Amino acid sequence: MVIEAHARYRDHAEGSVADDIPVLGRADPSLFGLVVTDAAGGSHVVGDADVAFPIQSISKLFVYALALERHGHDRLREVVGVNNTGLPFNSVMVFELNAGHPMNPMVNAGAIATTALLGDGDPGRSWEALSAGLSLFAGRELEVDREVYASEAASNDRNLALGRVLRGYGRLEGPSDEHVDAYTRQCALSVTARDIALMGATLADGGVNPVTGLRVVSEEVARDALSVAAAAGLYERSGEWLFEIGLPAKSGVAGCIVAVAPGKGAVGAFSPPLDAAGNSVRSQLAIGFLSRAMGLNLFASAVNQTPRTHPPKDAA
Numbered sequence: 001m002v003i004e005a006h007a008r009y010r011d012h013a014e015g016s017v018a019d020d021i022p023v024l025g026r027a028d029p030s031l032f033g034l035v036v037t038d039a040a041g042g043s044h045v046v047g048d049a050d051v052a053f054p055i056q057s058i059s060k061l062f063v064y065a066l067a068l069e070r071h072g073h074d075r076l077r078e079v080v081g082v083n084n085t086g087l088p089f090n091s092v093m094v095f096e097l098n099a100g101h102p103m104n105p106m107v108n109a110g111a112i113a114t115t116a117l118l119g120d121g122d123p124g125r126s127w128e129a130l131s132a133g134l135s136l137f138a139g140r141e142l143e144v145d146r147e148v149y150a151s152e153a154a155s156n157d158r159n160l161a162l163g164r165v166l167r168g169y170g171r172l173e174g175p176s177d178e179h180v181d182a183y184t185r186q187c188a189l190s191v192t193a194r195d196i197a198l199m200g201a202t203l204a205d206g207g208v209n210p211v212t213g214l215r216v217v218s219e220e221v222a223r224d225a226l227s228v229a230a231a232a233g234l235y236e237r238s239g240e241w242l243f244e245i246g247l248p249a250k251s252g253v254a255g256c257i258v259a260v261a262p263g264k265g266a267v268g269a270f271s272p273p274l275d276a277a278g279n280s281v282r283s284q285l286a287i288g289f290l291s292r293a294m295g296l297n298l299f300a301s302a303v304n305q306t307p308r309t310h311p312p313k314d315a316a
């Protein structure tokens with residue numbers, strides 16, 4: 001089934017590679033890796049599953065889980081929120097439309113606040129906690145892609161502005177530029193589709209990495225992090241995603257999407273060409289196919305895991 005999902009969309013040519021971070025613009029648009037890892041740690045792997053790319057926004061989901069674990073949901077809800085913004089991931093408007101609230105941890109504004117909270121306002125501590133924590137999710141020590149970090153750090157005005165606005169609204173303690181720097185490093189952690197599938201499978205497994213056997217976050221935290229991913233993981237397209245695919249997921253601008261089927265497992269899909277919202281086109285199609293073929297839609301009963309009578313043009 002995973003082989004079929006890959007074969008179906010391998011030649012799909014829609015979308016374009018990210019260009020807002022200069023080094024990402026050089027990615028090979030033909031790359032396509034697909035990994036399904038179950039909640040017991042077994043994997044099915046097809047295509048470019050071991051090609052390294054920066055984790056980018058997918059980190060937001062896992063850093064949020066770590067922050068929930070540390071501070072509890074009340075604090076995170078108050079500072080960061082759980083509602084969709086309906087706006088692009090890097091929107092600055094989010095604050096003005098919501099009385100200074102970043103709304104959720106899956107967009108840049110809320111993610112920067114979440115990273116800062118994780119280290120109690122000390123960016124060095126945030127970095128230590130998040131690099132160690134994300135490595136536990138992945139079951140191996142993750143490292144920063146220095147070229148990606150340098151490229152993003154040199155073109156980071158928007159995120160630096162978001163950090164300043166957060167601080168202006170009292171939602172960030174400590175030095176905002178350094179918090180943004182920790183967030184930028186977080187986005188430059190280098191991963192593969194295989195890593196991402198295992199990170200997702202750890203949330204599917206209630207917070208225990210099914211390969212290492214180590215608990216990374218509590219079961220309650222895994223559940224809460226997935227709820228917010230369902231609401232906002234694909235930015236302003238989250239509603240359409242949930243409607244078609246029915247799984248919590250998080251995308252990153254390097255072209256990866258992780259989708260999690262609680263209790264069952266996760267898909268890590270990677271292919272650089274993106275739609276207008278910054279979500280990998282092939283990854284969305286392949287996960288949609290797998291969700292239908294494997295009966296993963298959370299809202300469907302066993303008998304109605306079938307496509308709509310009028311499926312979207314790419315649905316199986």
Ligand SMILES: NC(=O)CC[C@H](N)C(=O)O
Pocket residue numbers: 055056057058089090108152159184187251252253254278
């Ligand atoms: N959507 C993304 O993956 C964006 C992440 C990117 N590092 C940014 O902050 O803009």
